[in-house]
Amino acid sequence: MVVYDPEQLLVQAKQSNRVALAKLLSIVERGGSRARELAKLTWGHGGDTYVVGITGAPGAGKSTLTDGLISQVRSRSREVAIIAVDPTSPFSGGAILGDRVRMQEHATDSGVFIRSMATRGHLGGLALAVPDAVRVLSAVKFPYVFIETVGVGQVEVEVIGAADTVTVVLTPGWGDAVQVNKAGLMEVADLFIINKADRAGARETRRDIELMLEMSTFEGWIPPIIETVATEGKGMGEVFEAIESHREYLERSGMGQKRRKSRILEELTRIVRAEANRKVDQMMSDPWFSPKIAKLINGEIDPYSLASELLKVEGG
Ligand SMILES: Nc1nc2c(ncn2[C@@H]2O[C@H](COP(=O)(O)OP(=O)(O)OP(=O)(O)O)[C@@H](O)[C@H]2O)c(=O)[nH]1
Ligand SMILES: [Mg+2]
Known part of the structure; x- marks a missing residue:
């Protein structure tokens, strides 16, 4: 029998039934009364889930980096769910297809759950659908959720608001840092990655970021800048450690609590x-x-x- 009842699906998903989990996320995407019912069931029932956002220009290497971070989580024997957000083309984008192929290494790993997401009918769009999806994954007790957003723009900034640590990916070359700044990502970044550091220009990009950071005001946490070569797995450990440091900072300083509160109000x-x-x-x-x-x-x-x-x- 096909089960569509959110409550039953949630029970099954909690028992590691991935098909049930996928169905729940489809409910979130479609929105409407079932999605509301599901939101009631998951609100306040999350586990200790840490959400990492990975954003940046198209082709910067977000998926390759995400892949590397999945390996970091798995080497610590923790489970991880990935939401690959495609704001424009539901399930037809080449990027999503590429992600699937790239993350294939993890496709058979039951500790990794990968899902691409588009809005379809959700009232309020991705900015509301993504937090809903995160709560489902949290209710199912994933200790980590990674959100990869394609491109840089207003939608991404809103979507990435659901993350505890926001990672902004840049590549060597003129203009990337300027674009990031324009998109309003400078204010929300907790961590900068200069990926493709095997290419020329990483030092200039670092300088661009530093200049922009100097013009911004920070309390307590100054976003580190890490160079990576995601295709070779270089710098992945460092990125993961920086994420963990940021997490500790959020807990220690009380900023995590503050952020959570403002996030709820925004939602x-x-x-x-x-x-x-x-x-x-x-x-x-x-x-x-x-x-x-x-x-x-x-x-x-x-x-x-x-x-x-x-x-x-x-x-x-
Ligand atoms: N030289 C070099 N190439 C890289 C590196 N990381 C990723 N790439 C390549 O860059 C291309 C884009 O990588 P993706 O991981 O798909 O980038 P993305 O940001 O997820 O792309 P979209 O989701 O389409 O925006 C691929 O061909 C990767 O192999 C790197 O560190 N060095
Ligand atoms: Mg990608």
Whole structure:
């Protein structure tokens, strides 16, 4: 029998049933009432999951790095789940296909769960779907979750907000650091990686990052800059140790708690906004609205007054 009930699926997923887990993440992606039910079941029921975000320009080597970090986690006999976010093309992107092939080494390892994710119908988009997905993985007690986001932009910055440690990947060459800065990633980065350090220009990129860091203000934690050659596994141990150091810093300083709180508030704000948007759409398609539109067009009422009227009606 096919099970679609979130509660039953969650019980199965907790017993290491990966098919059930994959179904739960599909529920998250689709959104709607089942996703809400699932959110109720997972809220406050997470384990001690540490979330690492890996972001940066397309082709910077995020997947190769993620692969290296998976090996670091596995060599410590811990389990890890990976969410590869594709904000544009649900399941059709070459990048995702590439990720699958690249991470094949881990495909048969039951301690590694890899999932690509797109929004489909989730109200509020990826910025809400990803935290929901993380909570499912946390309820299933993965000690580590890695989120890889393709590209650099507003969506990524929002998505990466779900991470405890944000890792920004750059490559040697002019302009990368500038792009990162433009995208607003400078403020959210906890760790910089200069990958492809086998190529010329790593020193210049380091200098660019340092210059930008000097212009920013930091309390307590200054993001380290680590050079890696992900294809050769070089620097992976150092990256993992830096992540662990950042984790210790968050716990020691109380910043982790503070971040968690502001993250929850941000999420709530997003949910309220998404709900409000949905209500507005509903109102606009209500039959009550058509004669009002005629009045508006005929100049009998101005749009601000009509908006107030609409909101009053809705508010009851
Ligand atoms: N020379 C060199 N090439 C690398 C290194 N790391 C990754 N690459 C290559 O760079 C290309 C892109 O690597 P990916 O890991 O797919 O990069 P990505 O950032 O995940 O790419 P998207 O997900 O498509 O944005 C691949 O051909 C890798 O083999 C490195 O350290 N040195
Ligand atoms: Mg990738």
